[in-house]
Amino acid sequence: MIFLYDGTFEGFLSAVFDAFLCKEKVEIGKKCGWQPQLFSETVEVETVPEKAERVADKLLSVCGRRGFSSIVYIFLSEVEKCETYDFYLIKTLFKRGTKAFSYFQNEKIFQAVNIRKKVAREFDKLLGLLRFTELSSGMFYAPFEPEFNILPLVTTHFYERLSGTKWMIHDLRRGIAVYHAEGNTENVEFIDEMTSHLNMIAVLGKSENEEDFAKMWKNYFKTIAIESRINPKLQRQFMPQRYWKYMTEKN
């Protein structure tokens, strides 16, 4: 049986609720963009906040906040079939408790845990590799193109780290952004699809001092390497080239 939901996390948890007692093989997918399959039955899930909350509460009581965040990570991966793997992980968690996270003998759980690891890895990397540029308006702006949808995760980190500044983090790949000022964060509403993928540095321009700091940083970055230890392979291994595009010192 295939359960199709609206693409929100709440919708996904509602689908988990509805699919839970299903005796057949379960698949969960997003409504939009779903390719109908010939022989399997599909149902459209209605997003019901109460249902989602019940699943969330149960999850929290079974595996705590850390365990719960794993479920969120897998969901945010947007990897093919991630919702289905996530569903089976949740089901196993309810049955076996946190032991389920190390049920590597099971293919679906193994896939789920692996996806979680990949998302966590990108999240960890980008906490460091994200670069803010001061725009002419005084706002600090960080564009990036993450493989997974980790904007909600990095937001929490920078909320604490840069609480005294106005900033915006912009996922140019997905066309979504979060803006922060004085302790409040909000999702940015773009006027149209094209604008949502536009790098604001080009639109608004940099602040007066910006180039000076960028130059000093680049220069520092160059001097800090020890000549007799140069090892570009090692450098790339830690700092994958796909992230270089928005990094000050690599441009």
Add this chain to the structure above:
Amino acid sequence: MELIEKLEILGAAAKFDASCSSSGSDRRGSFGGIGSAYKAGICHSWAADGRCISLLKVLFTNYCINDCAYCINRRSNDVRRAAFTVDELVMLTMNFYKRNYIEGLFLSSGIIKNADFTMEKLISVAKKLRKEENFNGYIHLKVIPGASEILVKEAGLYADRVSVNIELPSEKSLKLLTEKSRESIIKPMTSISCDIIENREERSKTKKLPVFAPAGQTTQLIVGATPDNDRKIVKLTEAFYKKFSMKRVYYSAFVPVNSDNRLPVVSLPPLDREHRLYQADWLMRFYGFKADEIVSEENPFLSEDIDPKAFWAMRNMHLFPLEINSAAFEMILRVPGIGRQSAFRIVSARKNGSLDFDDLKRIGVVLKRARYFITCRGKMMPETVVSEQTVLEAMKSTSTRAGAVDHTFEQLSLF
């Protein structure tokens, strides 16, 4: 002099210091302030030599009254010299931090006038960052050997981590190559470790007290500038962890920057040796090994071809093979090809049912190495021939620094 030029000189002057990590502190961001020292330590970039850049690591100044043989900043060298002002350094740190270039500041210095005068300068940078700029990012201060106890104490109040470099493994080497005495180094170390313990006790009574160096103290030593052997270094490291509750000991392969007849002539820094020492260090901190198990008196140097964990296993073949489904965690940790993460995964996965070799592969065990030391459900992996020859070959081929296939030590490459 322009600020960019100062930064270039004082960054280059600090680059041989290995200890750049910013781990182990958990300073929460305060509202309206800036920064939070993240507990795991974040790398913000990797330099062309593959080393992680986490902190803005600079010297306050590279002027120095001393003349240590191995040091690029020694007074007899003819190099460009510069000094920051406190304000310049504060401004740089804040602006780099806001752009997410760095996790914080790592400040050390050459000695100007005397130890206390220099130490006071470092402290005023940290103080200004914390008090005036509301900076909650990471601060690591070097303690200048010979600085008075009261200043060391003050440094610990503003810094997340403080460190004193031991520099060289033995007193004799220290005397030969520097103007520092062992005592001027050990004394502040002792007082830091006392302060940390005292502060922890007092804080358990009243939480209001400020935390003293929440990320603890570390030290660093240079490898290959003197004839000291690996056993000496590994034993010293063990003592540091035990006696000074040191958080980390860093090794830095000797890079010849001066020609000096007291120094050995080498063309390349001994990177492989440095790598093996980090592996040994890792074994003591996370794998339950004792220094004596890693380097013996008869063989005081670590093997070049084989990593220390495999080396130990090969000398203790009588303890293997282990049955993965029942062996104790401590023993699983000692199997070559099984890292800490895999060991944890094995013992928790076992609770879901017994494991076979395919499961181990999924878990991340490097079977190419581990197969000679383990059984699953009583059987060795098919086609495994255990002989001195085969094991030696397998350990050798996967033990090099460049081809780091073994996940056991993947973290090490951080340096």
